[in-house]
Amino acid sequence: MAITDDATSATTKTTTLTTPAKLYGKDLSEYDDVDVESLLAQLSPEEITILAKEVDPDDNFLPPDQRNSYECTKEATGPLNRKQLIEHINKQAIETPDQPEFEPFVQGKVRGKKWVPPPRDARDIEAEEQIAIDMGEEYEHALNDATQEEIIDLAAILGFHSMMNQDQYHASLLNKGQPVGLGWDGITKSTQQKLFPMDPPNNTDVEESIKRVKDDDSKLIDLNLNNIKNISDEKLEQLFAALPQNEHLEVLSLTNVGLTDKTALLLAAAIEKSKTLRVLNVETNFISPPVIVKLVQALLKCHTIEEFRASNQRSAVLGNKIEMEITDLVEKNSSLLRLGLHLEFNDARHRVAAHLQRNIDRIRVKRLNQRK
Incomplete structure (x- = not known):
């Protein structure tokens, strides 16, 4: 008995079905005719409050205090006083303890990745070397042998702040180790003015x-x-x-x-x-x-x-x-x-x-x- 298998010659078709969106087992189209106002009227104030916390109405005409779920239960303290508000914020910031560090601070230990400056271009280095100022052996020898107080006083007179390092600069501002009358607060003597004779009177007849x-x-x-x-x-x-x-x-x-x-x-x-x-x-x-x-x-x-x-x-x-x-x-x-x-x-x-x-x-x- 010969059996013919028709399944081998059958054509397979794939069909994509779109399932309608549902809410609580019903299609959304069924809720179009529902009167929302009548439903809200049947709810108690407690149920409306719970509903308002779960739903954020996307309505720009509503004030923010009616749109968000946060409700301030504190009584009003009066009109806004900006000065007292800033003082209160500063007080809270001072009284709030800092968050403890998970890893204690160790001096000299680098945390994370240390920044390394990129290598400079050789052309920039050559350009700086070409414009370097040659002060001469006499001036270089004088600056090398100068004390810290003399360098600070010289920089104060000439206004060359780059001659000092950071410690010397701050020391000059505070006049640490400086004699009286030197440094930024010192008194500079003015150049003696030349005396010119008075113009003779006009004796024209x-x-x-x-x-x-x-x-x-x-x-x-x-x-x-x-x-x-x-x-x-x-x-x-x-x-x-x-x-x-x-x-x-x-x-x-x-x-x-x-x-x-x-x-x-x-x-x-x-x-x-x-x-x-x-x-x-x-x-x-x-x-x-x-x-x-x-x-x-x-x-x-x-x-x-x-x-x-x-x-x-x-x-x-x-x-x-x-x-x-x-x-x-x-x-x-x-x-x-x-x-x-x-x-x-x-x-x-x-x-x-x-x-x-x-x-x-x-x-x-x-x-x-x-x-x-």
């Missing part, structure tokens, strides 16, 4: 100088009336009235002579007609900022003045408006090379300096062309 200006003396090129405080306004008016007719005076210095706005306006009118004046100095007087603007404006008509100084006047600060007016006038002046005025604002200083440099460069180029 004002009346004679005014007469020479009126007579157009060819030898009177530089007139210095600085620090002569007894010049009256009438004499200054006579001097300024004679300036337009003079054709030889080049330098006029009127520092600290008591110039006021009244006499300064006369000076402004005089320098407009001057033909040879190159340097005008009216520093340290009582000229107001608007009159200084008048003087700078007068320089536009006098094409010979190359240097004008008027700092240290009655008003220490000119102000933004006055400085901008002076800057605009200076930028229109093609002959002015130096200006002695304290300008507070950076814009005015930069513009004035740039324009004066352009005037200097233009005159230099003109001179070079004339030589060729």
Whole structure:
């Protein structure tokens, strides 16, 4: 009897079944229609508390004290006092004993893996050797024979902290083993100042100088009336009235002579007609900022003045408006090379300096062309 085995020709198929998620023996889909509010209403407060400890509601709108399971049973002690809180934390930290070490400390015993610095590159070592400072045999011999106190004192004077090791540095800070008057707290004697004699008084005869200006003396090129405080306004008016007719005076210095706005306006009118004046100095007087603007404006008509100084006047600060007016006038002046005025604002200083440099460069180029 022949038996045919069909199992050898059968095809085996593998089927993957997905088991639905279940909770307490039921599918999760069966809980969709359950009224959660009615179930919570049936629970007692103790059961709700137990449920809240096991479930953390993922709701950002709930405060943290209602989301976590920790409940503080202590009564409130009042508002937050940061100082008392920090003192309490420090007290708890001091009173809490340290955790005992499992292995006692032994001096000289290395615990764990000792750090070994990596080998340095030979090129770095050669570079350091090339820039090493050769102090010479005399200085090296002196430093080798110097005592610790002498090295500390020398480092304190020169500020070379690298000359000392750590023990010497801390000893210098505490002045250990140092004589009185040495070390960081020592008193350093200052260099004796040089005594310079006082400037001699200006003995220039004002009346004679005014007469020479009126007579157009060819030898009177530089007139210095600085620090002569007894010049009256009438004499200054006579001097300024004679300036337009003079054709030889080049330098006029009127520092600290008591110039006021009244006499300064006369000076402004005089320098407009001057033909040879190159340097005008009216520093340290009582000229107001608007009159200084008048003087700078007068320089536009006098094409010979190359240097004008008027700092240290009655008003220490000119102000933004006055400085901008002076800057605009200076930028229109093609002959002015130096200006002695304290300008507070950076814009005015930069513009004035740039324009004066352009005037200097233009005159230099003109001179070079004339030589060729």
